[in-house]
Amino acid sequence: MAEKLVVTFNAGSSSLRCGIFRQSEAGPVQVRNFHIRGLPDEMVLTEKDLVAGTQTETELGTPTSADSAHPEALAHMLARLDEVSGLGTIVAFSHRIVHGGADYLAPILIDDDVLAQLKTLEPLAPSHQPHNLRPIRQVQEHYPGIPQIGCFDTAFHRTQPRHAQIFGLPRALTEDGILRYGFHGLSYDYIAHKLERSYPDLAAKRIIVAQLGRGVSMCALKNGQSIATTMGLTALDGLPMGVRCGALDPGVVLHLIMDRGHSPEEVRDMLYERSGLLGVSGISGEMNDLLASDRTEAAEAVDYFVYQCGRNFGSLAAALGGVDGVVLTGGMGEHIPDLRARLVNELAWLGADLDESANRDGGPYLTTSQSRLPVLMLPTDEERVLARRAYDLLASDVGRDYMRA
Template identity: 70%
Template sequence: MTQDVVITFNAGSSSLRCGVFRLTGADPEPVGTFGIRGIPDRMVLTRRDMQAGTQDETTLPAPQSPERAHPEALGHMIERLDGIAGTYTIRAFAHRIVHGGADYAHPVRIDDDVMTHLKALEPLAPSHQPHNLRPIRRMRDHYPDVPQIACFDTAFHRTQPRLAQLFALPRALGDAGILRYGFHGLSYDYIAHRLERDYPDLARGRVIVAHLGHGVSLCALKDGQSIATTMGLTALDGMPMGQRCGTIDPGVVLHLIMDRGYSASEVRDMLYEESGLMGVSDISGEMNDLLASDDLHAAEAIDYFTYHFTRNVGALQATLGGVDAIVLTGGMGKYIPALRARLVDALAWMGIALDRDANAAGGPVLTTQDSRFPVLMLPTDEELILARGAAGILDKG
């Protein structure tokens, strides 16, 4: 007898992750993962069986061309999914969609109209949305009878007050959807639920969460809901990131196009792919590379990142009217204790102090007992939020 499962898809420009979640009637239970990293150049498949406690890696054949890398990666993933058919019955696919615009505040079942709407949002998330949509098309062709569910990074922030969403632009543009949407909502959703489960007093208070991955943003939570975030219409805004610029004077963009001869597409590529830590350091967009370097430009990029982290924390604290906790999450938050130390030390003005031993051990509490409030490191789990979203849709029938 097979077991019912949901398959989650988290597709990016250089990686593809699938989670297998058993539907138990309670919270979806993770039983395995498939992941391909190194797209398009050196594709490596990682397979993890959580029940057996095993993990293995396989180097995949080089793609026929860079343009074929993503379709071939999906082909490898389908082979593995077909291989579990004797053990599991796939009830739904749940897809992470970076941009849902103004119309999607909850997971939805994907049909042709939804796909048309999501494709129209590709210009607002050019580094993410096309990759998010590709597996949907492939899964709809290969598994035509299995529902496809979209879960949105923007949806969590739809609770923000109108003033937090507006730009100071002509009203007609705001009415047409030119608003601050915010991103990393699946991650923030997980952290909000984790706080509710493990730190209920904090969950009811004022919390700043920092999602520190290759993309970086901060979110102000009040009573578990988003009331402000650092990203805006696109995932370019806010904190400097690995290769994305973060907040920039719009006049710089106008100057580059009108006075320096850059085309709009050249500026777009610069802001998305050549800026951030990569741009400031001229070395790397990876924080570990910069921390390991003795180059002065690497040090300046780290200092720039830390400065803007502190500045954004201060702004969100003002929005909240105070702060009861800060949470660090995402890949850098989880795996780079040296960065955690720098960020907590930079917030000493708030009356907190780093517990060096706790930080080295990975927390979860990173600050000393006499700090005014705790700073926590809590790993996120976007795939679980995807599985919950799909399970909720299935429960509705």
């Protein structure tokens, strides 16, 4: 019998990731991985065969235009999927979708009505949502009849108490969906399950997870569920990021528009594309670049980032009523030991004692055995969550009914 495969898509502004998974007794196992990076300029495809343990890299060239970059990248990806069709039968495509709003609290089968509603949320996630949704139509046309499933970053945070979700705004706006939704939910979902499987002594306790990628947020977990998070209605809130501002006095936005004459579009571009580490440093939005620089502006941007992380660790510890462990994940958390060391030292007041050797070696524990607060580095895997959620949905009554229709 042919393997029943789930294909995952994780589409961003500068990259497109695709994974092929088969089901096993231990859960989804990835057999192939494709990653196109460099959008919208020079495209490079990296393909990994996880069974054979091989990796190839192919230069795809420059897109015809900036507007056509993402459709062209997806066309390359679909062509590769066609070439490896002998691996098994694709039974579903599972897409990461950043914003699910108030209505989508769990993975869902995508139809035209769902897609239309998700497009109305694009203004709340302009750097992500259009890219997340774009592959759905193209995949639908290339592989008609195969279920497409949406998995939402916002859904993981719906376990938060209502007082953690609302803003201090007129009640009518709250009832109309102006809420603190939070993001990076697929990553937090993976870490929560990883703790349950591999660190059961921590899984049921009070944990702060720091998702340290180009987008940055933190989440307070209690018994594996989200209690509080740093992001809000949009992915601008909370910690400073590569090019996004993080938490900002709303009066600054009013001042820029009403007193300094900036248009709303100019302010949106500034906050989403020209702020954060890039804005503070004036050099780069990449932490490695800033750590390697000898310029005072770079050092100031790093200090600002570490300081804000320290403040937010304290805020989430208060929301949890204490903290029993911290997990660092995401690209910066996984690959930049110097940053990890500074963040662990920010947690010294909570009992964290850095193990310099373990930190250099990548953990998983970054703290000494005498440390009152354990700090771990755990790589995340959003694609595995996409696959697991898709297999679960297909096995449910909803999935079985869809497949019979």
